[in-house]
Amino acid sequence: MAQGVHKITEDFEKKLSEYTGAKYVVTTDNQSNSLFLALYYEKNIKKSINTDTITIPCRTYPSVPCEIIHAGLKVGFYEVKGETIKGSYLLEGSNVYDSALSFTSNMYIPNTHMCVSFTGPYKHLKLGKGGAILTDSEESYRWFKKARFSGRDECSYHDDDFDINPVVGWNFYMMPEISARGLLLISQFYNQDGTPKHNEDLELPYPDLSKFDVYKQ
Secondary structure (H helix, E strand, O other): OOOOOHHHHHHHHHHHHHHHOOOEEEEEOOHHHHHHHHHHHHHHHOOOOOOOEEEEEOEOOOHHHHHHHHOOOEEEEEOOOOOEEEOOEEOEOEOEEEEOOOOOOOOOOOOOEEEEEOEOOOOOOOOEOOEEEEEOOHHHHHHHHHHOEOOOOOOOOOOOOOOOOOOOOOEOOOOHHHHHHHHHHHHHHEOOOOOEOOOOOOEEEOOEHHHOHHHHO
């Protein structure tokens, strides 16, 4: 269990779990890092990715192919109609969803890692910066919790046992100040009778990333 100010972030994660329908939620400092952790876990920890190439729509946010490459994989693109994408899409070859343009009640798809975003002016839940991984796997949840916090538990490092295996960790933690803002704002997604509201998927234009050689290396 989280200790001290970290309890605020844990409380926010529980609220996200209730709203999205995911059994477990791990928040991060941004959704790009959520994608990286989910891909890294599936490739290197669970070893459930059986391909070298992850295929995504040619029009998407530029960090998505970057995180695929950072996780040790190659990027493939498929064509989309028009210049926009809408809602969630699967990173084909994995069980990871880019859900930066989705945030609604009971959105979670079982047996996946869905990565949502709270960064920027267009998102439904506007925290300035932040993201989260939705999952129903206790194993991946426990790994994400430590991996996003420099391999640590949510306690003083003087009291930690640093038992993450393998020994990896990144500084991707959502600060309690941002989680506190999330706890205040998430109430807007509920009706007065306490039932959750439905949000329509967002649709945004993106450049055709398949035209850039940097992603083909």
